[in-house]
Amino acid sequence: xxxxxxxxxxxxxxxxxxxxxxxxxxxxxxxxxxxxxxxxxxxxxxxxxxxxxxxxxxxxxxxxxxxxxxxxxxxxxxxxxxxxxxxxxxxxxxxxxxxxxxxxxxxxxxxxxxxxxxxxxxxxxxxxxxxxxxxxxxxxxxxxxxxxxxxxxxxxxxxxxxxxxxxxxxxxxxxxxxxxxxxxxxxxxxxxxxxxxxxxxxxxxxxxxxxxxxxxxxxxxxxxxxxxxxxxxxxxxxxxxxxxxxxxxxxxxxxxxxxxxxxxxxxxxxxxxxxxxxxxxxxxxxxxxxxxxxxxxxxxxxxxxxxxxxxxxxxxxxxxxxxxxxxxxxxxxxxxxxxxxxxxxxxxxxxxxxxxxxxxxxxxxxxxxxxxxxxxxxxxxxxxxxxxxxxxxxxxxxxxxxxxxxxxxxxxxxxxxxxxxxxxxxxxxxxxxxxxxxxxxxxxxx
Amino acid sequence: xxxxxxxxxxxxxxxxxxxxxxxxxxxxxxxxxxxxxxxxxxxxxxxxxxxxxxxxxxxxxxxxxxxxxxxxxxxxxxxxxxxxxxxxxxxxxxxxxxxxxxxxxxxxxxxxxxxxxxxxxxxxxxxxxxxxxxxxxxxxxxxxxxxxxxxxxxxxxxxxxxxxxxxxxxxxxxxxxxxxxxxxxxxxxxxxxxxxxxxxxxxxxxxxxxxxxxxxxxxxxxxxxxxxxxxxxxxxxxxxxxxxxxxxxxxxxxxxxxxxxxxxxxxxxxxxxxxxxxxxxxxxxxxxxxxxxxxxxxxxxxxxxxx
Numbered sequence: 001x002x003x004x005x006x007x008x009x010x011x012x013x014x015x016x017x018x019x020x021x022x023x024x025x026x027x028x029x030x031x032x033x034x035x036x037x038x039x040x041x042x043x044x045x046x047x048x049x050x051x052x053x054x055x056x057x058x059x060x061x062x063x064x065x066x067x068x069x070x071x072x073x074x075x076x077x078x079x080x081x082x083x084x085x086x087x088x089x090x091x092x093x094x095x096x097x098x099x100x101x102x103x104x105x106x107x108x109x110x111x112x113x114x115x116x117x118x119x120x121x122x123x124x125x126x127x128x129x130x131x132x133x134x135x136x137x138x139x140x141x142x143x144x145x146x147x148x149x150x151x152x153x154x155x156x157x158x159x160x161x162x163x164x165x166x167x168x169x170x171x172x173x174x175x176x177x178x179x180x181x182x183x184x185x186x187x188x189x190x191x192x193x194x195x196x197x198x199x200x201x202x203x204x205x206x207x208x209x210x211x212x213x214x215x216x217x218x219x220x221x222x223x224x225x226x227x228x229x230x231x232x233x234x235x236x237x238x239x240x241x242x243x244x245x246x247x248x249x250x251x252x253x254x255x256x257x258x259x260x261x262x263x264x265x266x267x268x269x270x271x272x273x274x275x276x277x278x279x280x281x282x283x284x285x286x287x288x289x290x291x292x293x294x295x296x297x298x299x300x301x302x303x304x305x306x307x308x309x310x311x312x313x314x315x316x317x318x319x320x321x322x323x324x325x326x327x328x329x330x331x332x333x334x335x336x337x338x339x340x341x342x343x344x345x346x347x348x349x350x351x352x353x354x355x356x357x358x359x360x361x362x363x364x365x366x367x368x369x370x371x372x373x374x375x376x377x378x379x380x381x382x383x384x385x386x387x388x389x390x391x392x393x394x395x396x397x398x399x400x401x402x403x404x405x406x407x408x409x410x411x412x413x414x415x416x417x418x419x420x421x422x423x424x425x426x427x428x429x430x431x432x433x434x435x436x437x438x439x440x441x442x443x444x445x446x
Numbered sequence: 447x448x449x450x451x452x453x454x455x456x457x458x459x460x461x462x463x464x465x466x467x468x469x470x471x472x473x474x475x476x477x478x479x480x481x482x483x484x485x486x487x488x489x490x491x492x493x494x495x496x497x498x499x500x501x502x503x504x505x506x507x508x509x510x511x512x513x514x515x516x517x518x519x520x521x522x523x524x525x526x527x528x529x530x531x532x533x534x535x536x537x538x539x540x541x542x543x544x545x546x547x548x549x550x551x552x553x554x555x556x557x558x559x560x561x562x563x564x565x566x567x568x569x570x571x572x573x574x575x576x577x578x579x580x581x582x583x584x585x586x587x588x589x590x591x592x593x594x595x596x597x598x599x600x601x602x603x604x605x606x607x608x609x610x611x612x613x614x615x616x617x618x619x620x621x622x623x624x625x626x627x628x629x630x631x632x633x634x635x636x637x638x639x640x641x642x643x644x645x646x647x648x649x650x651x652x653x654x655x656x657x658x659x660x661x662x663x664x665x666x667x668x669x670x671x672x673x674x675x676x677x678x679x680x681x682x683x684x685x686x687x688x689x690x691x692x693x694x695x696x697x698x699x700x701x702x703x704x705x706x707x708x709x710x711x712x713x714x715x716x717x718x719x720x721x722x723x724x725x726x727x728x729x730x731x732x733x734x735x736x737x738x739x740x741x742x743x744x745x746x747x748x749x750x751x752x753x
Binding site: 407 | 477480590592716718
């Protein structure tokens with residue numbers, strides 16, 4: 001308290017200086033704050049480039065095509081690939097954050113097939129029907145167009161890989177050694193072969209797949225449900241998953257682990273773990289997307305050569321039943337609030353043209369969405385998947401039950417399918433729980 | 447005594463005039479005002495807004511209509527929320543208890559002067575310096591069944607027969623282990639700081655009086671350490687209660703906590719926005735009550751004057 005008396009007792013000049021300093025300091029800070037907010041608000045809209053978002057460009061095909069687009073000056077603006085997370089869920093999160101804010105500088109979005117029906121109702125992507133009429137749509141595989149439709153418009157152009165479809169890869173050399181001439185047609189055959197060949201060849205696992213509690217797990221389980229004759233929603237958008245067929249599908253799903261054909265750990269495996277296991281030579285069969293094929297022949301990825309690999313459609317429940325593969329894959333859409341619509345469309349046109357798609361398919365081993373490319377001999381040579389799985393890709397691919405609230409449905413399905421796989425709940429319980437929760441979600445969506 | 451009480455009386459009545467009448471005190475309030483405003487806008491407003499949102503049926507697309515406590519009812523009936531709540535409570539109690547005992551042991555051990563003590567103290571801090579996400583990914587790889595050393599060791603010893611990452615119980619135990627590994631150093635250093643404040647003469651006097659180490663520990667060390675203990679335990683309790691990144695990254699959606707429930711509801715799902723919001727308010731209110739409990743009931747000192 002002596003300080004106070006000193007301060008007031010000292011020369012008036014000193015106290016005024018301190019006051020003045022405080023006043024000037026306060027004014028200076030306020031001014032700086034205002035400048036800062038003004039500066040922040042200005043940036044962010046329009047950077048003079050066509051920003052194209054997509055996951056990591058593992059094989060360099062995107063970089064090559066983007067460079068070509070820029071060099072040929074197809075648009076007055078340059079395109080640039082903005083890398084997004086490899087995980088589809090994480091990529092979706094990122095897009096959602098940006099789009100919710102309403103101001104994003106993204107123009108062209110690489111979208112997973114399940115996103116157009118979720119983004120379109122929120123008005124985050126544009127209706128492309130006037131630029132992409134029915135005559136152009138005919139050149140693409142029908143199921144890839146139908147997933148991009150919402151209410152009368154088409155909101156994305158199929159790209160590649162699209163359709164991504166579940167395929168059964170197998171070690172042909174190991175099957176030959178065991179005297180098995182052809183791949184399994186039914187799930188029971190797969191189970192037997194997996195157990196037999198893995199034991200005879202001394203391989204760690206018989207059959208691996210992606211069973212973790214995530215979107216990939218939903219794809220895997222749906223293939224079992226569909227090939228047993230069940231479905232999640234019917235054509236009138238009623239929830240029909242509570243059926244004996246669907247329960248039978250999940251029972252087979254669970255039996256893969258129970259019988260020992262697949263290791264217990266597949267219940268927490270995603271693409272990373274399962275592909276690493278197969279590339280390592282530790283498994284006889286794997287259910288995976290077409291992109292696995294590109295790895296064989298690349299000695300840095302795996303020592304297995306393409307001649308040792310065979311591809312078969314997803315097994316079915318009884319011989320003669322139709323097979324179904326879960327549709328995955330990537331398409332291109334235009335962000336609704338972009339200011340460079342024309343240039344964005346030029347980029348999409350370029351990337352989905354026959355020539356560019358051809359190049360990307362050959363480099364990366366993807367499968368194209370254009371029907372014509374399936375008869376191309378060069379592509380068939382470069383990506384045998386196109387030839388080996390031609391029928392599957394053209395005809396037997398089925399889309400997941402995508403609706404506006406697919407996010408919630410996927411969360412429910414992923415959890416229930418994963419629990420059924422681990423054997424924590426019975427298949428009947430799983431389908432009954434799903435029938436309730438999915439019906440509730442569909443109701444709330446009305 | 448009457449002088450003191452008279453002055454406090456006068457102080458209460460003339461408090462306002464004294465605070466704002468005095469130009470220097472007034473300047474002090476003006477100087478605090480900007481940061482107070484910032485705190486109000488940045489901290490208070492979102493909390494208030496979140497609370498208001500939780501009473502409506504809003505979704506990410508827009509503000510909804512007032513629905514009262516419906517979101518809270520839905521939240522309490524949601525099995526995911528209850529699972530998250532039980533996981534979080536178990537995690538908090540277990541990890542804070544373990545961290546406290548191990549941390550206290552470490553603090554007592556490195557309290558004595560020995561050669562290389564500075565180096566040991568720095569080394570002890572290394573796990574704490576890792577970002578939680580990196581540590582979570584690192585440990586997840588160790589628990590993984592193909593390349594994980596812990597899964598391998600557990601399988602060989604025969605104590606675990608299933609993949610660790612598939613079992614929710616084992617995942618929770620793993621998460622507790624990782625958290626203890628990571629933040630025991632933090633508790634240890636807080637307690638060490640508290641130990642160093644205790645004057646050595648007190649121990650000497652006790653030794654002279656013939657007290658053995660147990661009496662010295664329980665009657666001198668612990669009571670004098672009470673302040674530091676409460677600070678460390680409160681910090682750790684609140685941090686553990688809000689656990690999110692460790693559970694999310696290590697469990698890959700398998701491990702639920704209160705915060706992951708909020709995240710799933712508000713960010714991933716479209717229809718669970720209301721319950722997710724309600725859960726966020728729930729976390730805020732209960733964390734606040736925990737802090738209040740520590741301060742009022744356990745008598746944690748929040749400033750130098752109160753004693």
